[in-house]
Amino acid sequence: MADPMRIRAQVAGDKATVRVLMSHEMESGQRKDSAGKIVPAWFIQEVTATHNGKPVLTAEWGPAVSKNPFLQFVIKGAKAGDKIGVTWKDTKGDTRTDEATAS
Amino acid sequence: MQTRRETLKHSAIVAGLLATTGLFPQYALAAYNKTAFEAKSLAEVLKAIGAGAPVESKDVTIGGPDIAENGAVVPLTASTVLPGAKQMLILVEKNPAAMIAMFNLTDSVEANVATRAKMGQSSDVYAVVIMADGKVLFAKKEVKVTLGGCGG
Numbered sequence: 001m002a003d004p005m006r007i008r009a010q011v012a013g014d015k016a017t018v019r020v021l022m023s024h025e026m027e028s029g030q031r032k033d034s035a036g037k038i039v040p041a042w043f044i045q046e047v048t049a050t051h052n053g054k055p056v057l058t059a060e061w062g063p064a065v066s067k068n069p070f071l072q073f074v075i076k077g078a079k080a081g082d083k084i085g086v087t088w089k090d091t092k093g094d095t096r097t098d099e100a101t102a103s
Numbered sequence: 104m105q106t107r108r109e110t111l112k113h114s115a116i117v118a119g120l121l122a123t124t125g126l127f128p129q130y131a132l133a134a135y136n137k138t139a140f141e142a143k144s145l146a147e148v149l150k151a152i153g154a155g156a157p158v159e160s161k162d163v164t165i166g167g168p169d170i171a172e173n174g175a176v177v178p179l180t181a182s183t184v185l186p187g188a189k190q191m192l193i194l195v196e197k198n199p200a201a202m203i204a205m206f207n208l209t210d211s212v213e214a215n216v217a218t219r220a221k222m223g224q225s226s227d228v229y230a231v232v233i234m235a236d237g238k239v240l241f242a243k244k245e246v247k248v249t250l251g252g253c254g255g
Contacts, residue, residue, distance in 0.1 A: 015213070028221065030199055045135050049212075056211040062140040064195065064203045064221045066176045072217035076210075 007100035009075075009084040016078035016102045018049065020071045020086050028063040042091055044069060050085040051075050078102055140202050145194055145229055145241070148202050152190075154233050160240035165193075165230035166217070167246050174222040174248040179203070181230035182215035183240070190233040191216060195246075197226035222248045 003023035009016045022044065029041025041063050049057040057073055075084070080103050087097040139151035149157060166180035181191045191214060193203040203220045214232065222228075225247040232240045 026221075028199075030223075051211060054211070056209050057216075058207045059216075060135060060140070060205045060207075062200055062202050062204065064198050064200065066219040066221055070178075070217070070219045072180075073206075074213035074215050076213060 005086055005088075005096065005098040007084060007086055007098055009078070009082070009100055009102035011078060011080050011082075011102050014077055014079070016075045016082065016084070018073055018075060018084055018086075018102075020049075022069045022071070022086075022088060022096075024067070024069060024088070024090065026063065026065055026067045026069060030063075044088045044090045046089045047071065048087045049073065049075075050083075050087075051078060052083050053085070136205070139205070141200050142202060143199075144201055145196065145231070148192065148194060149231070149239060152205070152233075154231075154239045155237060157231060157239040157241045160232075160242065163230055163232050163240045163242040165228055165242045165244045167228055167244055169245075170247045170249065171222065172249050174224070174250055177220050177222050177228075177246060177248070178217065179220050179228060179230075180215070180217040181206075181232070182213075183230075183232045185214070185232070185234065185240075187235040188214035188232045189235045192229070192231040192233075193218065193220065194229040194231065195220060195222050195226050196229065198223050222246065224248055 006021040009018045024044050027039055027042040031039045033039050043063045044061050047059040082102040085099040089095040139148050142148040142151050162185045163183045171177040179193055181193050191206045194201045206216050227243045228246050229241050229243045
């Protein structure tokens with residue numbers, strides 16, 4: 001199982017800026033190892049963000065998103081205490097979900 | 104005893120197998136738009152997701168550094184001030200596959216996302232916004248990379 005995500009949701013007015021830092025190798029499938037073999041691609045493909053359990057944003061990613069990906073987005077109509085959840089799924093079928101409280 | 108010809112044939116088969124195991128099985132996910140993420144150019148990506156011809160718009164903003172010292176981590180932002188954005192794409196023209204990320208927006212989020220991308224070399228980067236009415240708008244910006252982030 002992958003390491004937990006770091007999620008921070010900061011409320012300003014009625015909007016919450018959510019910053020997510022995921023822990024993932026994001027192997028592009030372009031790199032070669034010391035033996036000259038291509039390192040197989042392994043990256044996060046799908047990301048879903050929820051606000052109090054309701055999906056608000058989904059994303060599809062390619063292998064060109066950086067290692068340990070960063071994602072920032074803004075949720076409208078959010079207030080302190082709201083639950084912000086983020087789920088990702090990678091090319092090996094691994095998934096991870098983490099939740100944070102907006103403040 | 105193997106002849107040279109047989110050896111060559113075998114290595115070709117093995118190479119083929121490696122390519123298959125190494126590159127393709129992870130694309131088994133149904134919803135994932137594999138074609139779009141393998142496309143080489145903006146036009147091909149838009150075709151793969153079924154969007155129309157793009158129009159450059161000053162209402163769409165692509166944010167990023169003018170010069171990125173490390174191509175492995177290039178912060179990019181895409182945003183628009185227009186209401187009714189449905190999808191946002193971030194693309195890097197000269198990467199092996201142009202599409203970096205595709206965001207499906209809902210009414211509950213602002214059309215403003217940021218992430219970090221790998222860039223192989225200096226290139227134009229694009230933010231593409233697909234509106235609910237089917238219009239496709241884009242903005243582009245050149246990012247110079249001093250150290251590439253792909254290959255190794």
